[in-house]
Amino acid sequence: MEPVTERLKRLRESAVPKLSVRKMADALEMAPSTYATYETDKKYKKPILPLDLTKKIAEVLVPRGVDRGEIFTLAGVTGELNVQQLQKPGNDEDSSEWVEVTGSVAAGVFRAQSEWAASERYDVRFGPSKVPGAKRFGVRMDGLSMNRTIPPGADLECMWIKFSSVEPKAGDLVIVERTAHDLTEMTCKRLDQEEGEWVLRCESFEPEFQEPIRIPNLSPESIVDDEIRIVGIVLSAKIDLAPAGLSQRRYRVR
Template identity: 30%
Template sequence: MLDKRQQIRDWLASELQRKGHGAKGKLAAYLGVAPSGISRILGDDPTKELREIKAEELVRMGEFFGSMPPGIDLKPIVAKVHSTIPVRGKVAASTWMDVDDMDFGYEDMEEVPSVSTYPADMQFALEVDGNCLNKKAENGDILICLDVIRAQYQFKAGDLVIVERKKYDGQMVQRTAKRVRQTAKGFELWPESTDPAHQEPLILYENSPGETAQVIGLVLWIFRRP
């Protein structure tokens, strides 16, 4: 009889085949690992050490494929790895919105899994609205984020962060996700979008009159509904 580890590997290989060309790379990006990590999980190269699947990775694989390994109950794993957090609002590049329209009301808040590497009460989630992040996330995807202020996290070059711009004493808000770059002058935030309308970077060391800009979150991972 096959052990559970081999059952999971067989399921993974079958699901990748079902997804078709490019599935391994997409899964790797979804998990935040290198494609070679998936190959090591599958045991594709006998010269490489076999890599075990982490509990959190198994949960995300189930989300990615929209299925579970036969005979494997993910519910206890989900309960152990995750607690849920609300999707409190959205990100939408180049769009100024009234502060009341940017965040969801309590009854409209969806619950999604948090990430086990940080306390759930230091995390929040936002829904991607449009193509402002289409190099990394699709319209409707959920960004699981670390509250950098509560966590006292100092963002660095290469981070994907949530930035809020405000004007009119905070009544109008623009919230989006951008990639941090560091220059000789300071930090710049660059888009992860292919849309020509969203290519202008946000220069943090240059202030626009009447506006404020603040990095409020670090994107930890991207949740995609099956």
């Protein structure tokens, strides 16, 4: 696969008019030597760019004819992630298209309370439910445990298993609840099956997230062992790429 450093250089050089390293750095408001690091594979070793930097790169290159979707692949925003140019919701917006984001998922982070306070929550417009009658909830992806598929900061549209007739199956992205000593970890994992066992896997470039979690069996209602329970199925993911004023996140006065 082409290194992210080479892809960034290729996209910069494809801009019309073409941008030099110095002009690109000026547009991003950083030192030329700092920007040059991101185009040098001997200095920048990571497989993807930071999402915030990629957003700024898009603001510079999209007006110069570079494809927005290809730019965001630099941050790993590909595959199942729903990346689209967001439109400003109208005044007659359908409330059924919005899902409340009530917390975050992050591997290795155990909390006394898995849901955010009401004042911290926000709504995201995912559109009509893909599963009629499903009860949906939203969580924000934090950390790097799924960064091969979902970058940190993405909002996940999820379906509660306990309120649905849909059962999780191998290949699904799922929301996993793990408890230990009255603390709860909420994570996103890929459900897999291996030698008759159910396995939960991270999809990460980071070495600390490579070890799978094995689960003894699958029940019709949920996947459970002593401390692990699958509570939701991920339906889609969205990252807000819109400029200020066009965001499809909204905060409500509570």
